[in-house]
Amino acid sequence: MNDTIRSIATIMSDLDxxxxxxxxxxxxxxxGSASALCLALRSLGxxxxxxxxxxxxxxxxxxxxGCCTSDDSVLEDVQLSLMxxxxxxxxxxxxxxxxxxxxLKGCIDHHATTAKDIRYDFSRIEPxxxxxxxxxxxxxxxxxxxxxxxxxNCIFAAITTDTGNFQHTNTTSRxxxxxxxxxxxxxxxxxxxxxxxxxxxxxxxxxxxxxxxGNLDFYADGKLAVGKVTQKLLKEFGCTMDEAEGIIQRIMSxxxxxxxxxxxxxxxxxxxxxxxxxxxxxxxxASRFGGGGHMLAAGCSFDLPLEQAEKELIPALIEVV
Amino acid sequence: MNDTIRSIATIMSDLDxxxxxxxxxxxxxxxGSASALCLALRSLGxxxxxxxxxxxxxxxxxxxxGCCTSDDSVLEDVQLSLMxxxxxxxxxxxxxxxxxxxxLKGCIDHHATTAKDIRYDFSRIEPxxxxxxxxxxxxxxxxxxxxxxxxxNCIFAAITTDTGNFQHTNTTSRxxxxxxxxxxxxxxxxxxxxxxxxxxxxxxxxxxxxxxxGNLDFYADGKLAVGKVTQKLLKEFGCTMDEAEGIIQRIMSxxxxxxxxxxxxxxxxxxxxxxxxxxxxxxxxASRFGGGGHMLAAGCSFDLPLEQAEKELIPALIEVV
Numbered sequence: 001m002n003d004t005i006r007s008i009a010t011i012m013s014d015l016d017x018x019x020x021x022x023x024x025x026x027x028x029x030x031x032g033s034a035s036a037l038c039l040a041l042r043s044l045g046x047x048x049x050x051x052x053x054x055x056x057x058x059x060x061x062x063x064x065x066g067c068c069t070s071d072d073s074v075l076e077d078v079q080l081s082l083m084x085x086x087x088x089x090x091x092x093x094x095x096x097x098x099x100x101x102x103x104l105k106g107c108i109d110h111h112a113t114t115a116k117d118i119r120y121d122f123s124r125i126e127p128x129x130x131x132x133x134x135x136x137x138x139x140x141x142x143x144x145x146x147x148x149x150x151x152x153n154c155i156f157a158a159i160t161t162d163t164g165n166f167q168h169t170n171t172t173s174r175x176x177x178x179x180x181x182x183x184x185x186x187x188x189x190x191x192x193x194x195x196x197x198x199x200x201x202x203x204x205x206x207x208x209x210x211x212x213x214g215n216l217d218f219y220a221d222g223k224l225a226v227g228k229v230t231q232k233l234l235k236e237f238g239c240t241m242d243e244a245e246g247i248i249q250r251i252m253s254x255x256x257x258x259x260x261x262x263x264x265x266x267x268x269x270x271x272x273x274x275x276x277x278x279x280x281x282x283x284x285x286a287s288r289f290g291g292g293g294h295m296l297a298a299g300c301s302f303d304l305p306l307e308q309a310e311k312e313l314i315p316a317l318i319e320v321v
Numbered sequence: 322m323n324d325t326i327r328s329i330a331t332i333m334s335d336l337d338x339x340x341x342x343x344x345x346x347x348x349x350x351x352x353g354s355a356s357a358l359c360l361a362l363r364s365l366g367x368x369x370x371x372x373x374x375x376x377x378x379x380x381x382x383x384x385x386x387g388c389c390t391s392d393d394s395v396l397e398d399v400q401l402s403l404m405x406x407x408x409x410x411x412x413x414x415x416x417x418x419x420x421x422x423x424x425l426k427g428c429i430d431h432h433a434t435t436a437k438d439i440r441y442d443f444s445r446i447e448p449x450x451x452x453x454x455x456x457x458x459x460x461x462x463x464x465x466x467x468x469x470x471x472x473x474n475c476i477f478a479a480i481t482t483d484t485g486n487f488q489h490t491n492t493t494s495r496x497x498x499x500x501x502x503x504x505x506x507x508x509x510x511x512x513x514x515x516x517x518x519x520x521x522x523x524x525x526x527x528x529x530x531x532x533x534x535g536n537l538d539f540y541a542d543g544k545l546a547v548g549k550v551t552q553k554l555l556k557e558f559g560c561t562m563d564e565a566e567g568i569i570q571r572i573m574s575x576x577x578x579x580x581x582x583x584x585x586x587x588x589x590x591x592x593x594x595x596x597x598x599x600x601x602x603x604x605x606x607a608s609r610f611g612g613g614g615h616m617l618a619a620g621c622s623f624d625l626p627l628e629q630a631e632k633e634l635i636p637a638l639i640e641v642v
Contacts, residue, residue: 165486165487165488166486166487166500166511167486167511167512167515168512169510169512171504171511171512172504173501173502173504173505174501175501176497176498176500176501176504177497177498177501179487179497180494180495180496180497180498180501181494183492183493183494183497184494189490190487190488190492191488191489191490191492192599194488195598198574199573199574199575199576199598200574200576201574201575201576202575202576203537203539203543203575203576206534206537206571206574206575207534207535209531209534210530210531210532210534210535211531211535213527213528213530213531214528214531214532214535216524216527218524222524250527252520253519253520253521253522253527254520254522254523254524254527255520255521255522255523255524277516277520
């Protein structure tokens with residue numbers, strides 16, 4: 001059963017020493033939610049830290065807010081270990097020992113997963129919330145903490161990243177209502193936060209993207225568009241694969257494209273990111289090759305050279321457009 | 322003095338035959354606001370039309386909603402001519418005669434302009450509203466009309482386009498609050514509307530963009546980025562200049578870029594679109610060449626070949642970054 005936010009606030013009000021665990025490969029929602037809650041707890045006089053085991057991504061550096069540590073012994077006594085925006089030990093690799101130190105265990109997440117490896121003392125899973133940041137916003141209010149400018153920035157970052165800047169279908173009335181409240185916080189400027197997150201791409205990444213978008217292949221009367229990030233291109237522009245982020249959304253902006261595929265040639269294998277617009281069930285195509293995802297966003301990988309991966313996947317995609 | 326929305330609703334409640342005039346070069350706010358109000362008025366049993374004198378842009382075709390006409394004589398008697406999202410006869414060229422037919426004249430706008438060529442019977446100018454659609458949403462509520470799905474789509478289109486999908490600094494708490502209400506309308510799906518507006522670019526436009534973004538020039542340690550849409554490129558990709566829309570925002574997404582300039586070589590002259598990120602006062606540079614705008618978004622034009630326009634403008638831009 002889901003605990004209520006109010007009951008979780010009541011439990012946490014009595015605790016003083018809290019470690020917060022966002023998921024590995026942290027994103028704006030994981031880190032933004034974790035820092036927002038950490039700052040709120042500190043404002044109430046508690047000792048709180050965000051436990052991480054990897055560097056903060058560059059475009060999210062402003063969400064660190066002095067909250068993050070990799071030091072297991074930062075708290076002498078840990079009254080609560082709280083998993084945020086994830087569920088299960090597999091999502092916090094390298095931090096299992098720190099996690100185990102919490103005398104109580106809690107989980108707040110918006111992913112519809114169930115972890116069987118942890119027995120929580122309390123948990124709240126809200127699959128209909130677009131971002132964990134939406135749950136944390138309400139928790140902070142119930143804790144009686146003030147929504148400061150730093151907290152507002154963290155919550156905004158959580159919501160804007162997980163909703164694809166309010167464009168994904170997970171966006172709800174409440175997403176907009178909460179963001180509407182953030183605008184009332186003194187000094188809040190969403191433009192600054194958006195620019196920090198979205199507008200710090202390298203010149204090289206933009207050139208890489210241009211090279212890929214300038215060389216798309218089209219199939220099925222233009223309903224299927226296929227792009228390729230090759231090792232050769234990465235070397236040519238001095239980019240890493242994570243700089244290809246966002247290219248598939250650009251492909252989807254083309255008129256008439258019902259499905260997009262972006263092949264990513266890594267050093268080990270070939271991964272394919274897939275998107276559908278309205279009816280193209282790309283998960284169906286991905287699942288044929290051991291991949292998965294949702295109907296309109298899926299992926300799979302191949303232990304084959306790029307050309308052969310194309311020969312396997314493209315016919316399967318043509319079938320669904 | 323600004324009339325209140327409530328008093329405007331009271332006046333309009335007593336009128337039956339209404340023509341609505343969005344501005345020329347209609348955008349999502351102009352057409353979305355006009356169609357939303359037209360549909361609401363019709364739902365109240367009134368005769369209402371949106372008067373236009375140009376084709377509806379392709380990416381906004383779904384906002385037409387059976388409201389638009391270019392037929393001056395569509396109404397026998399016009400009780401009200403209402404200017405929407407603009408102010409002044411100069412903004413409704415080719416429709417002056419239809420405008421003159423209204424026995425009452427009204428204006429609802431969010432631009433901080435004053436027109437001296439019209440005496441309105443009522444007007445409401447809200448420069449702090451991100452979109453005229455926000456004013457129209459409240460007017461429709463005050464008129465007592467239902468926010469139907471079509472109206473919700475029109476209002477959403479108005480707000481998302483004028484706020485740059487909630488990214489521009491004009492976005493307010495109320496913008497998000499209103500959009501939050503739209504999500505409660507049965508069947509509302511912002512993703513579908515966003516896709517209609519933003520995701521119907523031609524392959525050729527994307528190739529044009531890639532060619533331009535792959536060939537930017539950088540000055541002042543990368544703080545100034547300059548792109549060029551030449552006639553040669555337009556011909557090469559079979560594009561028109563309006564398909565270069567949005568490229569300057571892409572240039573602004575590059576890390577370290579404080580100001581961006583996109584030269585547009587038309588058949589007549591060279592236009593320059595300018596953007597600043599935080600401190601670069603591009604209006605100052607534009608004003609030197611007879612242009613204008615705001616501090617962070619401005620433009621100017623040159624009756625010179627492209628190379629010479631560059632030689633004039635780039636040093637002025639380097640000074641402001």
